[in-house]
Amino acid sequence: GAVVSQHPSWVICKSGTSVKIECRSLDFQATTMFWYRQFPKQSLMLMATSNEGSKATYEQGVEKDKFLINHASLTLSTLTVTSAHPEDSSFYICSAPKDRANTGELFFGEGSRLTVL
Amino acid sequence: GNSVTQMEGPVTLSEEAFLTINCTYTATGYPSLFWYVQYPGEGLQLLLKATKADDKGSNKGFEATYRKETTSFHLEKGSVQVSDSAVYFCAPLAGSYQLTFGKGTKLSVIP
Secondary structure, eight states, rough: OSEEEOOOOOEETTTOOOOOEEEEESSSOEEEEEEEEEESSSSSEEEEEEETTOOOOTTOOOOTTTTEEEEEEEEEEEEEEOOOGGGOEEEEEEEEEEEETOOSEEEOOEEEEEEEO | OEEEEOOOOOOEEEEEEOEEEEEEEEEEOOEEEEEEETOOOOOOOEEEEEEEEEOOEEEEEEEOBBBBBTTTTOEESSSSSSOOOEEEEEEOOOOOOOOOOOOOOOEEEOO
């Protein structure tokens, strides 16, 4: 079964509203989680690294005020898309390392498809 | 930074056909190499990995060999099944412990 769960799996919202996506690790603790964005027929683009108890690390070109990340506990990270616009419509995916050493083995959530009208 | 060039899909094969999905990468040093697979409606999951040159990763009949001289990590399977239909991602692990994903190759296996 899934070890990382995302919710919601899909969401439709109006332009200007904010949307929160949750990423939970099931039965294990994740001090680090990764958030990606995936466009159709494109690779996964790493947006940010979420760190429990500290600020997220954002990749170059990703607006931290637009994409708010909160890693409130060892099993939950949230991504909030603030004042969403149609260009924010995308597939958002989270992942967590299998182990603290982050050897590259990641558990992925099922993804959340956001459509902004 | 790291980059990955992956065979463009979609790839359509008949059941029991031989599969090769090419992957080449650029990276500093000698990264660990991974193939992830995304089945329809599911999240990505690790398929196989290799951590050093000449290592062969294998799982579920799939294999990939870490070729340092050609900076490649091609995915192969001798006889594909319908259940192998999925999107396959090649990914080296950067020194900063972040995976760089290829664009993915969609495989469709028809009976």
